[in-house]
Amino acid sequence: MNKNNKKLANRLEFGLTKALSDGSFEALFNQYPQHVDAINKLQINQRLVHHINNPILPAETPLEDERLWYRFSNQ
Numbered sequence: 001m002n003k004n005n006k007k008l009a010n011r012l013e014f015g016l017t018k019a020l021s022d023g024s025f026e027a028l029f030n031q032y033p034q035h036v037d038a039i040n041k042l043q044i045n046q047r048l049v050h051h052i053n054n055p056i057l058p059a060e061t062p063l064e065d066e067r068l069w070y071r072f073s074n075q
Contacts, residue, residue, distance in 0.1 A: 020067040039070075 002008075019025035029035055062068060 016025065019028075057063075
């Protein structure tokens with residue numbers, strides 16, 4: 001794969017965005033018991049979250065897009 005292949009990058013982004021929007025990405029992720037088990041073992045309610053500034057993160061990184069963040073069901 002060529003990292004400069006814009007057509008492929010756009011197609012991948014389109015597919016992943018669609019899968020995130022229609023819920024099929026989460027359904028596929030949760031289809032695997034290993035994923036569900038790993039999430040359950042995190043004990044997220046006992047974790048402390050540290051927010052760290054990343055000055056080299058590209059400005060176009062879609063941090064505000066909540067579909068890209070995992071939502072824990074017990075929060």
